Amino acid sequence: MSNDAVFEANWLEEQLHEIFGATEVTNLSRLSGGANRETWSFEAITKEKHRSLIMQIDRDGMDRLNGTCERESRILRIAKLNGVPVPTVVASGFSEGSGSRSFSITEKMQGETIARKILRDSQWEHARGNLIHDMAKALAAIHKIDRSQFEGIELSDIRDPLSSLNSIYEALDDPHPTFDFAFRWLKANQPKISESTFVHGDFRLGNLLIDTSGLNAVLDWEIAQFGDPIQDLGWMCVRAWRFGSDQRVAGLGSYDELIESYVQESGNDVSAATLLWWEIFGTLRWGIICLQMGGDFRKGRTNSLEIAAIGRRVAENEYDLLQAIGEKIK
């Protein structure tokens, strides 16, 4: 076990005792990935059953993100009831003591999340053929969930996405002229905003569990909110989420394929121009998130080298913004 563990197997055993009865926890190991939280894999052994489980816990010292794992577990339960493929939640709550962090424990599902493997390895070839349709179908199911089901869960409702994003950028107080340029172009070219629905907020490879037939589960709901549903489609087209592939949609296929599947599954109309606006918005958003995450390192909220390095990914997004907007203005 890694020595940066903040909990012990016996703490997990206590959490699971209430649900399963006497439980022995083995093979506790930290998984890589996830900048905002720690993810652990372990086996829970009871008299009757041997379960493979996943625990996620808020990253230490990141007050801005505190509570996200517990909140996510509530969202997962609702998504499951509405036919969205997600892992089953086993337990959730807050760790004890000072610096309490929230956690969730879910069943471990089979499959792959690492985008570069999914996009390149031959074993996922069949899955790749189904993924755009599976992703569009899952998004349609997410966007159809009636908002009244989220009563009691604190979720942002973003009616003016540009000014919401701009207020985050301005609050960071670290001027990036290319971001100002992008805000100005997006403002002048903004399509009509669709009716606000529940949105995942971070729907892309890396946050999706893939099995050999296609999409097995939608993960990482930490920034789910209400807003224009097309933002979820634009987000997965952002270059960072193509992971080096030249295919526009999640590194897998074309705008036409995504639009056709989504329109068929959701009944919502989407134009390529609107999708492109949301892709450019998504690029700006990821750029500002990189700035914010790098800022967590600069302000001493985390000493994570991974987060420090994300600060230097701002430039990739600035470059992509200038390329995309450059094509539109020339």
Place this chain on the structure above:
Amino acid sequence: MSNEDMSDWGLPSRKNYPYDAPSAVELIHAVEECITEEIMPSSDGVTKWKLRIAANALRIAIREIENEASHKDTLQTVLTDLEAIDMPDLSEKIKAGHYDDRFEILQEKLLSIVTMKLEVANPSHFQ
């Protein structure tokens, strides 16, 4: 005294006076090589993933040190072309609509700045 041939004992020339060699860049480069060639091959899982990030961070640091002086000169030229004092001033002027009648030129100038940033941060990102 021996009669040993000392003709190839001369050390490479250097510029980092008053310090000694290896220079800052050479030291970082040595650490980067030690990580990627000696430590990483025998590591796995989270450790290997962290080492990959560490080695990449060191390569960014090397490129920044090597390019900083010329990039600062270029930045100053671009800012002068855009009648801006510094980057925060350029931001303010864009927000105020100062370049709305020459948005294409602004895009080109910003691209020249961002190209320098990306040459340091991640040159593999250029299409």
